[in-house]
Amino acid sequence: MSRYWSPVVHGLIPYVPGEQPKLTSLVKLNTNENPYGPSPKVLAALQAEIGDTLRLYPDPDSSRLRQVIAGRFGLQPANVFVGNGSDEVLAHAFQALLKHDLPVLFPDITYSFYPVYCRLYGIAFEEVALTEDFLIRVEDYCRPNGGIVFPNPNAPTGCALPRAEIERLLQANPDSVVLVDEAYIDFGGESVAPLVHHYPNLLVVHTLSKSRSLAGLRVGYALGHADLIEALIRVKDSFNSYPLDRFAQAGAVAALEDDAHFEETRSKVVASRERLVGALAQLGFVVLPSAANFILARHPGHDGAALTARLRERSIIVRHFRTPARIAPFMRITVGTDEQCDTLVSALREILS
Numbered sequence: 001m002s003r004y005w006s007p008v009v010h011g012l013i014p015y016v017p018g019e020q021p022k023l024t025s026l027v028k029l030n031t032n033e034n035p036y037g038p039s040p041k042v043l044a045a046l047q048a049e050i051g052d053t054l055r056l057y058p059d060p061d062s063s064r065l066r067q068v069i070a071g072r073f074g075l076q077p078a079n080v081f082v083g084n085g086s087d088e089v090l091a092h093a094f095q096a097l098l099k100h101d102l103p104v105l106f107p108d109i110t111y112s113f114y115p116v117y118c119r120l121y122g123i124a125f126e127e128v129a130l131t132e133d134f135l136i137r138v139e140d141y142c143r144p145n146g147g148i149v150f151p152n153p154n155a156p157t158g159c160a161l162p163r164a165e166i167e168r169l170l171q172a173n174p175d176s177v178v179l180v181d182e183a184y185i186d187f188g189g190e191s192v193a194p195l196v197h198h199y200p201n202l203l204v205v206h207t208l209s210k211s212r213s214l215a216g217l218r219v220g221y222a223l224g225h226a227d228l229i230e231a232l233i234r235v236k237d238s239f240n241s242y243p244l245d246r247f248a249q250a251g252a253v254a255a256l257e258d259d260a261h262f263e264e265t266r267s268k269v270v271a272s273r274e275r276l277v278g279a280l281a282q283l284g285f286v287v288l289p290s291a292a293n294f295i296l297a298r299h300p301g302h303d304g305a306a307l308t309a310r311l312r313e314r315s316i317i318v319r320h321f322r323t324p325a326r327i328a329p330f331m332r333i334t335v336g337t338d339e340q341c342d343t344l345v346s347a348l349r350e351i352l353s
């Protein structure tokens with residue numbers, strides 16, 4: 001508390017990111033990073049950026065990157081916005097597109113950054129309860145609102161909403177923006193990116209942090225009607241004209257152009273997920289159906305917080321959320337390599353016995 005703080009700072013409840021431990025010997029399954037490294041072509045592109053041109057500012061519009069992204073989705077660069085991680089893209093979207101008189105709606109169990117942005121920007125919000133099965137029910141969002149936002153697959157549940165359901169949501173809410181945060185879409189689920197052509201109220205947000213193994217580079221993007229993108233650009237250019245540095249722009253282009261590396265690593269993660277789910281089920285865990293690179297799992301006989309602590313003693317870190325209460329019994333486990341998953345399963349087997 002400081003008397004020098006502006007009033008808004010006193011009211012902030014900042015997002016708490018998962019631990020980034022200094023110890024590298026840990027089995028790190030807590031922040032949904034990719035267990036595989038980025039494409040070697042990304043590393044070469046980054047190397048190529050090291051040089052005298054670093055004295056110059058980067059392209060403020062990230063023109064080349066936006067062109068590459070647009071091309072992948074059959075869109076124009078005017079339909080693409082890029083930011084310093086999708087967290088920044090989301091922040092700008094909350095301010096530019098979701099701040100209205102009516103409250104923005106999002107699930108009660110979802111990415112915990114959403115209420116943080118609302119408090120930062122003074123946006124009214126309402127949390128809509130997921131069903132008993134931890135699913136989004138479209139009917140619950142068919143009422144007056146200032147915008148709708150949710151991840152698909154949802155986090156931290158991993159559960160996906162079919163494209164047809166999202167289309168129903170878009171049709172029922174023509175007067176508000178529907179923001180679909182597809183941070184995990186490459187590991188399962190149906191992307192609504194193709195619907196950008198048809199719905200001027202749809203904004204789809206992607207990140208290179210998960211499926212492209214580039215959490216350390218900080219690149220995310222949004223796809224939407226040019227009017228939505230223009231709003232984001234107006235906010236960006238009122239905040240930071242150069243959010244993506246030269247490395248981020250060059251590395252992101254290289255990552256998006258290496259389809260072979262992408263396909264190989266994401267299918268390995270998906271296969272490891274199915275294997276892990278099977279092994280945990282054998283130990284008596286209840287695992288929510290996941291279309292992401294993480295799972296939400298609980299054991300009927302053991303508390304989620306206690307299991308997380310016991311794993312930590314064995315140098316394995318997973319994530320536990322104390323709130324909302326409905327997910328407190330669970331652990332959120334990032335899908336690692338098969339070897340990492342085996343280490344986890346062996347440790348759990350010992351702890352349970």
Ligand SMILES: *Cc1c(COP(=O)(O)O)cnc(C)c1O
Pocket residue numbers: 032084085086087088111151155181183206207208209215218219220
């Ligand atoms: C990881 C994550 C993000 C943020 O990703 P960055 O691009 O690394 O900022 C956004 N939304 C959800 C749901 C996530 O899990």
